[in-house]
Amino acid sequence: MSLLDINFYDEEANQGDSIWPFIGFWLFIAGVMLVLYGTVNLISAWRDFRIFYDSSAMEEKPDRELKKKQMKKYGIVIVVGVVLIIGTRFIQFA
Numbered sequence: 001m002s003l004l005d006i007n008f009y010d011e012e013a014n015q016g017d018s019i020w021p022f023i024g025f026w027l028f029i030a031g032v033m034l035v036l037y038g039t040v041n042l043i044s045a046w047r048d049f050r051i052f053y054d055s056s057a058m059e060e061k062p063d064r065e066l067k068k069k070q071m072k073k074y075g076i077v078i079v080v081g082v083v084l085i086i087g088t089r090f091i092q093f094a
Helices: 020-047 055-059 064-091
Strands: none
């Protein structure tokens, strides 16, 4: 019996046979983690947080091109996370 031959409308006969909800749950968790990771890093790249004060770091001028690339990268990570979260809704019905 393959996963694609399961009748999902007959819940009592196939109870516990499907792995799709398990896969959907972990993709949802991965999507949430990507959104959190991207958001935290996007904010830290935007605001240029420094955990420890270093007076020599204040003399350096920020590289705006690098900052834009980092912000774009973390924006893409957030979008991928949102797509995973939305996609988990449709994985259960595959």
